[in-house]
Amino acid sequence: xxxxxxxxxxxxxxxxxxxxxxxxxxxxxxxxxxxxxxxxxxxxxxxxxxxxxxxxxxxxxxxxxxxxxxxxxxxxxxxxxxxxxxxxxxxxxxxxxxxxxxxxxxxxxxxxxxxxxxxxxxxxxxxxxxxxxxxxxxxxxxxxxxxxxxxxxxxxxxxxxxxxxxxxxxxxxxxxxxxxxxxxxxxxxxxxxxxxxxxxxxxxxxxxxxxxxxxxxxxxxxxxxxxxxxxxxxxxxxxxxxx
Amino acid sequence: xxxxxxxxxxxxxxxxxxxxxxxxxxxxxxxxxxxxxxxxxxxxxxxxxxxxxxxxxxxxxxxxxxxxxxxxxxxxxxxxxxxxxxxxxxxxxxxxxxxxxxxxxxxxxxxxxxxxxxxxxxxxxxxxxxxxxxxxxxxxxxxxxxxxxxxxxxxxxxxxxxxxxxxxxxxxxxxxxxxxxxxxxxxxxxxxxxxxxxxxxxxxxxxxxxxxxxxxxxxxxxxxxxxxxxxxxxxxxxxxxxxxxxxxxxxxxxxxxxxxxxxxxxxxxxxxxxxxxxxxxxxxxxxxxxxxxxxxxxxxxxxxxxxxxxxxxxxxxxxxxxxxxxxxxxxxxxxxxxxxxxxxxxxxxxxxxxxxxxxxxxxxxxxxxxxxxxxxxxxxxxxxxxxxxxxxxxxxxxxxxxxxxxxxxxxxxxxx
Numbered sequence: 288x289x290x291x292x293x294x295x296x297x298x299x300x301x302x303x304x305x306x307x308x309x310x311x312x313x314x315x316x317x318x319x320x321x322x323x324x325x326x327x328x329x330x331x332x333x334x335x336x337x338x339x340x341x342x343x344x345x346x347x348x349x350x351x352x353x354x355x356x357x358x359x360x361x362x363x364x365x366x367x368x369x370x371x372x373x374x375x376x377x378x379x380x381x382x383x384x385x386x387x388x389x390x391x392x393x394x395x396x397x398x399x400x401x402x403x404x405x406x407x408x409x410x411x412x413x414x415x416x417x418x419x420x421x422x423x424x425x426x427x428x429x430x431x432x433x434x435x436x437x438x439x440x441x442x443x444x445x446x447x448x449x450x451x452x453x454x455x456x457x458x459x460x461x462x463x464x465x466x467x468x469x470x471x472x473x474x475x476x477x478x479x480x481x482x483x484x485x486x487x488x489x490x491x492x493x494x495x496x497x498x499x500x501x502x503x504x505x506x507x508x509x510x511x512x513x514x515x516x517x518x519x520x521x522x523x524x525x526x527x528x529x530x
Numbered sequence: 531x532x533x534x535x536x537x538x539x540x541x542x543x544x545x546x547x548x549x550x551x552x553x554x555x556x557x558x559x560x561x562x563x564x565x566x567x568x569x570x571x572x573x574x575x576x577x578x579x580x581x582x583x584x585x586x587x588x589x590x591x592x593x594x595x596x597x598x599x600x601x602x603x604x605x606x607x608x609x610x611x612x613x614x615x616x617x618x619x620x621x622x623x624x625x626x627x628x629x630x631x632x633x634x635x636x637x638x639x640x641x642x643x644x645x646x647x648x649x650x651x652x653x654x655x656x657x658x659x660x661x662x663x664x665x666x667x668x669x670x671x672x673x674x675x676x677x678x679x680x681x682x683x684x685x686x687x688x689x690x691x692x693x694x695x696x697x698x699x700x701x702x703x704x705x706x707x708x709x710x711x712x713x714x715x716x717x718x719x720x721x722x723x724x725x726x727x728x729x730x731x732x733x734x735x736x737x738x739x740x741x742x743x744x745x746x747x748x749x750x751x752x753x754x755x756x757x758x759x760x761x762x763x764x765x766x767x768x769x770x771x772x773x774x775x776x777x778x779x780x781x782x783x784x785x786x787x788x789x790x791x792x793x794x795x796x797x798x799x800x801x802x803x804x805x806x807x808x809x810x811x812x813x814x815x816x817x818x819x820x821x822x823x824x825x826x827x828x829x830x831x832x833x834x835x836x837x838x839x840x841x842x843x844x845x846x847x848x849x850x851x852x853x854x855x856x857x858x859x860x861x862x863x864x865x866x867x868x869x870x871x872x873x874x875x876x877x878x879x880x881x882x883x884x885x886x887x888x889x890x891x892x893x894x895x896x897x898x899x900x901x902x903x904x905x906x907x908x909x910x911x912x913x914x915x916x917x918x919x920x921x922x923x924x925x926x927x928x929x930x931x932x933x934x935x936x937x938x939x940x941x942x943x944x945x946x
Contacts, residue, residue: 290548293583305580308552499559499580503552508636512821513614 288313288443288474289334289365293343296326296333303329305498306343311443311476316469318477318485318506320519321495327478328370330495331445334476335367336360348442362390364442370451370478373432376421380412383420383431387438405434408464426457433464437473444468445476450484462488482519486510494518531780531843534650534682535643538790539845543838546846550793551585553818558582558591561824564609567602568826588793589804593814594828599629599769608632610822619670621768631769632822638677640819641771644788645678648777651786651843652737652762656683659704659734663697663711663719666690668866668935669742671772675710684708694722698733705734712865713745713753713761714897720756730758739764741773743862744854746896763852767830768867770817776850781842784849791819794848795827796836799857810835812857813850831858863891863898866936873903876933880926882908886946900939903930907942 289311296304303326311317321327332338334345336357345352347365374383384402406413409430415423420431429449436444446465450458458481466488469475479485486492489506494515502509509515533539541549561568562579571592572579581587599607608615615632633641654660660679664672666688679686687704689697697719700706709716716738723730735757741764753761765785766772775792776785787794793816796805805811813830817823833855838848859870870889877884883905892900905926911919923940930938 292551306555306583308555310548310552500552500556501559501563503556504636512636513634514610 288315288348289476290346291330291334291343292345294330294333294340294345295342296329296338296340298329303498304333304340307495307498307500308343309493309500309503311474313474314469314472315490316465316475316477316488318479318489318492319495320479320482320485320492320509320515322518323480324497325495326498327495328447331367331447331476331478334445335365337367358390361439364440365445366436366439366441366443367445368432368436368447368449370447374420374423374428374435377419379417379419380423380431381416383435384412384438387435390439401438405437408437408467409434425453426460429453429457429461430464433461433468437468441473443474443476445478447478448480449477450479450481458484482515483510486515532650532653532655533844534647536844539647539786539847541790541846543840543846546789547585549790550818553790554585554588554793554816555579555582557816557818557820557824558826560609560821561826565607565824567598567606585793588795588816588827591816591827593802594825596629596769596829596831603628604630605632607825608822609824610634615822621670629769634821637820637822640791641674641774642677642681644771644774644791645674646681647788648739648762648764648773649678649682649684651777651779651845652739652760653780654679654682654684654708654737658684658707658737659687660684660708660710661687661689661697661701661704661706663689663692663709663715664742665865669712669772670768671742671766671774674771674774675739694719695726698723698726698728701733701735702728707734708737708739709735709757709759710739712742713740713749714743714864714894714899716740716753716757716761717749717895717897720753723756730756733757735759738762739773739777741765742865743897744852746854749895749897752895765850765853767815767828767832769828769830770815770820770823770825775815779841779843779845783841784837784851786841786845786847786849787836789847791817793818794836794850796834797829799829799833805835807836807838807848810851813853829857831856831860833857861889861891861898863901863936866934868901868934868936872933873930876929877905877926880922880929882911883922883926883942901934901936902939902941904941904943906945909945912942912944 291309293306294304319327329338333340336355352360411427412434449461462484477485486506486509491505492509493500494502558579575592577590614634616635617633619631662675666672676686689700736759738759738761740761750761762778764773765776766774776787778785795814796811797814799812813832813834815828817825832853834850834853836848836850840846861868877887887903887905890902891898923942927940
């Protein structure tokens with residue numbers, strides 16, 4: 288579904304991604320793990336067209352999207368839920384969901400049914416539908432962000448740190464929802480600090496380190512990888528390559 | 531036809547090449563940042579790992595040779611801290627400095643799967659009883675059969691170096707359905723059966739997996755006719771995994787290389803130029819998923835050619851021709867690798883013997899059966915007391931046996 292080849296990205300003169308190549312197959316959950324500053328968010332931004340890239344290619348559903356504007360990429364079904372500012376605080380829950388369908392505004396007028404479907408998925412949002420998004424709790428905001436993204440009918444959903452700052456029970460709920468979305472056919476590219484949970488639900492994963500992919504494998508393989516354990520799962524981390 | 535990992539083994543070529551490219555970039559990142567040797571090699575030729583954008587760029591990476599592995603003995607080629615390593619292997623039969631190969635848990639898991647792919651590919655299932663008559667002491671890959679057979683649910687009988695008579699007895703009593711051994715040992719078993727007048731039709735054997743030495747088609751025919759089995763060739767590289775790099779499928783149209791883990795090239799051994807598929811040359815392998823001991827463009831010294839058309843078995847993985855030649859002087863005697871350099875080294879340690887010598891291998895059905903070394907000795911030894919000569923001959927014999935893991939006939943000759 289998504290094929291990234293040799294992507295470089297810069298902030299000014301500083302290179303933050305170095306010939307990154309990865310792929311996400313239809314129906315997969317693929318996660319991208321790595322320390323702070325490894326380039327994970329930048330990579331998502333490059334894929335969604337928010338951050339420019341000078342070279343490489345990013346093929347989404349068999350079409351090269353390098354140089355495309357973000358809105359064109361969204362319209363093709365690649366939707367990103369950013370780490371912060373993921374909902375419009377001054378708008379109500381309902382309005383946020385309507386905005387989520389903006390890219391498909393010419394698609395027809397089945398909105399009420401679609402919003403109903405989102406409410407079934409996230410019952411809490413129905414209770415809060417007239418509340419301003421800014422007044423929601425962290426977990427509710429994350430659910431709204433997911434609901435809003437789903438209104439865009441994503442073929443590939445990119446989630447940036449969906450568990451960040453949430454209480455452990457809510458985190459479990461979010462991961463359960465991600466899995467169930469995937470079960471209904473949405474392909475997911477997940478960026479997570481919570482490596483253990485992310486790897487647990489992922490079909491495959493990549494490890495990004497200072498702008499380079501340094502490991503790849505199935506979720507299970509990486510969960511048992513010693514290097515991953517040391518670096519991300521809290522097992523006596525003493526610098527990665529000590530001998 | 532049975533395939534262990536159909537999604538991988540039959541994936542489209544284009545998709546496979548994409549996967550290889552992704553994995554190549556990762557293994558290069560790892561090797562460059564964690565192995566001083568590779569960093570030095572890259573820097574020497576002015577190659578930045580970030581410049582490797584496609585499989586085409588592979589040819590810019592310098593070759594790695596057995597000499598490099600020896601020079602970086604013991605742990606210089608390791609890409610992970612030692613505590614991630616769960617097995618250290620020490621191949622016998624190498625000349626000069628030894629080498630040691632490390633494997634992480636994941637490395638071993640992959641290896642186990644690859645041999646299972648071979649087993650399933652030749653039709654072995656959970657209903658089979660596999661008799662493994664490889665020498666578990668000398669052939670490090672022997673134990674791999676146990677774990678891979680367990681993975682597919684087959685039963686293993688590790689008969690190891692039991693005598694041919696015992697092997698046959700076990701085949702009869704246990705009703706073994708498959709035999710894994712060196713082809714020369716299979717011939718030895720056939721001989722023993724002949725002497726005892728045992729009819730192969732009284733055995734349950736169906737399938738044989740043979741490797742660790744090169745065996746001509748004539749030997750295959752002899753084994754198949756006399757044991758009434760289908761005999762398949764398996765291939766490995768002792769510095770990577772052996773067996774488990776490639777194996778024949780039921781189509782027997784070459785050995786499928788597990789290209790999702792190993793990137794093969796064939797080069798002209800003289801110029802180092804990469805040759806097109808179908809052309810014969812030296813096999814060069816780059817590991818794509820090995821964590822502990824990644825090898826970039828490792829020269830195997832084995833001569834073969836590659837074929838990338840889809841096989842009639844449905845697999846898309848490239849096939850290599852069976853290996854009958856080497857680019858170095860290594861010979862295989864009853865499945866044991868012998869480097870002539872090692873013989874020279876042994877002779878040099880014995881006063882009055884060498885340095886020159888000649889080697890003679892006695893052939894049986896086109897396979898090396900016995901090794902005879904004619905070592906030059908000083909004149910006073912040859913013309914001195916007979917006992918002294920015999921003692922010295924035994925000293926040489928013992929030293930060679932110790933170094934090679936093989937009984938060697940020794941003759942002392944005049945210096946030229």
